[in-house]
Amino acid sequence: GQNIDQPTEMTATEGAIVQINCTYQTSGFNGLFWYQQHAGEAPTFLSYNVLDGLEEKGRFSSFLSRSKGYSYLLLKELQMKDSASYLCAVIGSNYQLIWGAGTKLIIKP
Amino acid sequence: IAGITQAPTSQILAAGRRMTLRCTQDMRHNAMYWYRQDLGLGLRLIHYSNTAGTTGKGEVPDGYSVSRANTDDFPLTLASAVPSQTSVYFCASSHGQDYSEQFFGPGTRLTVL
Numbered sequence: 353g354q355n356i357d358q359p360t361e362m363t364a365t366e367g368a369i370v371q372i373n374c375t376y377q378t379s380g381f382n383g384l385f386w387y388q389q390h391a392g393e394a395p396t397f398l399s400y401n402v403l404d405g406l407e408e409k410g411r412f413s414s415f416l417s418r419s420k421g422y423s424y425l426l427l428k429e430l431q432m433k434d435s436a437s438y439l440c441a442v443i444g445s446n447y448q449l450i451w452g453a454g455t456k457l458i459i460k461p
Numbered sequence: 462i463a464g465i466t467q468a469p470t471s472q473i474l475a476a477g478r479r480m481t482l483r484c485t486q487d488m489r490h491n492a493m494y495w496y497r498q499d500l501g502l503g504l505r506l507i508h509y510s511n512t513a514g515t516t517g518k519g520e521v522p523d524g525y526s527v528s529r530a531n532t533d534d535f536p537l538t539l540a541s542a543v544p545s546q547t548s549v550y551f552c553a554s555s556h557g558q559d560y561s562e563q564f565f566g567p568g569t570r571l572t573v574l
Contacts (some may be wrong), residue, residue, distance in 0.1 A: 354501065385562070394551060394565035395504070422573030439503070448519065449563070 380445025484552030
């Protein structure tokens, strides 16, 4: 079967750094997305990785290791507005997205 | 319109009733998708359309139907609603059907009693 695993919930402190992990087992791999979803709102795009390595975009970075079926999203200099759910999604062999259940990130002052 | 819109925002529906959720995008995207999101589960694809005039089944298509008469509109119909269809429904679109970022509408919160 196809599966994406993320921690259900994480807590971090304002100004700190947090790493949200995502592991996947899918039949085929054509890329991995990270989305942010604030409570009661729609998901919005954060990053896309298709090759191994780190992609940096401002305070957010995303890492991919295809051989390990592993990705992480790194958030630096955390702000209260970063409190949200972070969704990992993999493009499988049929080019449809397979979504993880998301990680709820709680930021404390 | 800017982006992708959905209507209604929320709806309470009696079981057995027919309901159509509307979705319109003005980005001229080729591909459109319908997802449902339930607590503790990831987004699950109901139906998709890679281009106007074509549709396909996703992971959870039973009880739902879609049509894609033109590029902009992608309505989702529940022919006879059941309580298990209580969920938040998101419509999304993307330029292409493969590696493209998906843009999401604001969602429709549907309760079936």
